[in-house]
Amino acid sequence: MTGAVTPRVLHLPGADGALRPHTPGAGARTAPPAPGAAPLASRIVFSAAHVVADPYADISADDPAAVDWDATLAFRRHLWAQGLSVAEAMDTAQRGMGLDWPAAAELVRRSGAEARAVGGRIAAGAGTDQLPSQPGKSLSLNEIRAAYEEQLEVVEGAGAQPILMASRALAAVAKGPEDYLSTYAHLLRQSTAPVILHWLGPMFDPALSGYWGADDLDAATDTFLQVVAEHPDKVDGVKISLLDADREVDVRRRLPSGVRCYTGDDFHYPELIAGDARGFSHALLGVFDPLGPLAAQAVRVLDTGDVDGFRALLDPTVALSRHLFQRPTRFYKTGVVFLAWLAGHQEHFTMVGGLQSARSLPHLARAYELADDLGLFPDPERAASRMRSLLDVYGVAR
Numbered sequence: 416m417t418g419a420v421t422p423r424v425l426h427l428p429g430a431d432g433a434l435r436p437h438t439p440g441a442g443a444r445t446a447p448p449a450p451g452a453a454p455l456a457s458r459i460v461f462s463a464a465h466v467v468a469d470p471y472a473d474i475s476a477d478d479p480a481a482v483d484w485d486a487t488l489a490f491r492r493h494l495w496a497q498g499l500s501v502a503e504a505m506d507t508a509q510r511g512m513g514l515d516w517p518a519a520a521e522l523v524r525r526s527g528a529e530a531r532a533v534g535g536r537i538a539a540g541a542g543t544d545q546l547p548s549q550p551g552k553s554l555s556l557n558e559i560r561a562a563y564e565e566q567l568e569v570v571e572g573a574g575a576q577p578i579l580m581a582s583r584a585l586a587a588v589a590k591g592p593e594d595y596l597s598t599y600a601h602l603l604r605q606s607t608a609p610v611i612l613h614w615l616g617p618m619f620d621p622a623l624s625g626y627w628g629a630d631d632l633d634a635a636t637d638t639f640l641q642v643v644a645e646h647p648d649k650v651d652g653v654k655i656s657l658l659d660a661d662r663e664v665d666v667r668r669r670l671p672s673g674v675r676c677y678t679g680d681d682f683h684y685p686e687l688i689a690g691d692a693r694g695f696s697h698a699l700l701g702v703f704d705p706l707g708p709l710a711a712q713a714v715r716v717l718d719t720g721d722v723d724g725f726r727a728l729l730d731p732t733v734a735l736s737r738h739l740f741q742r743p744t745r746f747y748k749t750g751v752v753f754l755a756w757l758a759g760h761q762e763h764f765t766m767v768g769g770l771q772s773a774r775s776l777p778h779l780a781r782a783y784e785l786a787d788d789l790g791l792f793p794d795p796e797r798a799a800s801r802m803r804s805l806l807d808v809y810g811v812a813r
Contacts, residue, residue: 424438425802429777434812439798440790457714458717460498460697461500461677463507463703464507464704465508465704465748465755466482466514466522467755468763468767479515479517480513480768483761486760486762492533493760500535500537501536503523503526503539504523505540505613510544511544513770518767526575541577559598564602567605567606578612578699579602581620581623581626590628592628592641595627595628595638599642600642612650614639614653614656618744619745620745632659636662651674655676657679657680663683681737681747682736682740684729686726688725701747701751704755709729713725739782741778753779756801757783758798786798
C-alpha cells in the first residue's frame with residue numbers, strides 16, 4: 416500500500432442485492448513477490464494472456480477490435496518478468512469473442528518480437544477463425560486445413576511455438592472421428608516443430624460440442640489420444656480444458672513418453688500441477704493471467720520439493736478461480752480484465768467487443784473481494800479507489 420492511508424470501508428453488493436462491508440487489504444493472506452527471481456525449473460507454466468482494448472477508439476461492438484498495443488505488450492513483459500511463459504492469442508485473448516484473425520495475427524507478430532527482445536518463452540494459437548463464423552456444411556476439409564496452415568505460418572514466422580486450437584469450422588463440418596484424424600495428421604506433418612494440441616470444451620465455447628467426432632467423452636478421448644499416439648514426435652504436449660480433473664489424469668497417464676500434459680483446468684490446477692507418484696501436469700491457464708506472480712512464487716516453492724508449501728500458496732486461489740470461471744464459463748475473460756485494471760496493469764476497464772458488460776456488478780464485487788483477500792493487488796489503495804469508482808458508476812450508496 417502506498418503511504419499510510421487506511422482505506423475506507425467499501426460496501427459491496429452481493430448476489431442477493433444486499434450491501435456488505437469490506438475493508439480493503441484487511442484479510443490479505445500473502446503479498447505479490449517481486450519479479451526477477453530464479454527461473455521456474457520443475458514445471459513449464461504458461462499464462463494465457465488477455466488483450467487490452469483501446470478505450471478511445473470510436474467503434475461499435477460489431478467492428479474489428481481496437482487494441483492498445485503498448486499496454487498489451489507491457490502486460491506480457493510483466494508475465495515474463497515473473498518467469499512465466501506466455502500463451503498468446505488464445506481464448507483468454509478473446510479469440511472468437513471480439514478478437515478476429517487479423518488482430519490476432521498482429522498480436523502474435525508483436526508478441527513474438529517482444530519475446531525475442533526480452534528472452535521470453537511464447538506459444539501462440541493457430542486455428543481457423545478467419546473462416547466464416549457460421550460455416551454450415553459449405554466448407555471442405557481442405558479449406559479448413561488451408562486456414563490452419565495460414566495461421567501456422569504466422570505463428571511459426573513469429574518465432575512462437577504453435578498451439579493447435581480447436582476449430583469451430585471443423586466441429587461443424589467433420590462427419591466423424593476420421594475427419595479429425597486426417598485433418599490433424601495433415602497439420603502435424605506440416606508443422607516444423609512439435610506443437611501443443613488444445614482440446615477446449617463446450618463450457619468455454621458451445622460451438623465446440625462433440626469435438627473429436629463424438630459427444631461421448633470417452634470416445635472423444637480415444638480419438639484425441641490416437642492423434643497423439645500416431646505422431647508423438649510432432650506433439651510437444653496436450654492442453655485439456657474440460658474442467659474434469661479425473662479425465663485429465665487419465666489422459667496424462669496414457670500419453671506417450673516425452674509428451675507433456677499442460678493442465679487447462681481452472682478448477683483443479685493445484686492438485687494437477689503438484690501431481691502424484693505417477694506424474695504431474697505442467698500448466699497453460701487463463702487464471703494465471705491475474706495470478707501470475709503468485710503462481711510463479713508457488714512453482715518456485717515446488718522446485719525445492721516442498722509440495723505442501725506449494726499447495727499452501729496456490730490452494731487458497733481456487734475460490735477466486737472458480738468464481739471467475741463460473742457459468743457461463745466463456746465470460747471469465749471479463750473478470751480477468753477487471754482484475755488487471757484493479758491491479759494497475761491498464762488504466763481502464765474496457766474490453767474488445769464491449770465484453771466488460773458480460774458480468775454483473777455483484778460478480779465483479781466478489782472477484783475484487785476474493786483477490787484483495789489473497790493480496791493480489793500491488794497497491795491495495797489504488798484497487799480500492801478503482802472499485803469505489805465502479806460502484807459510483809452503478810449508483811451504489813456510500
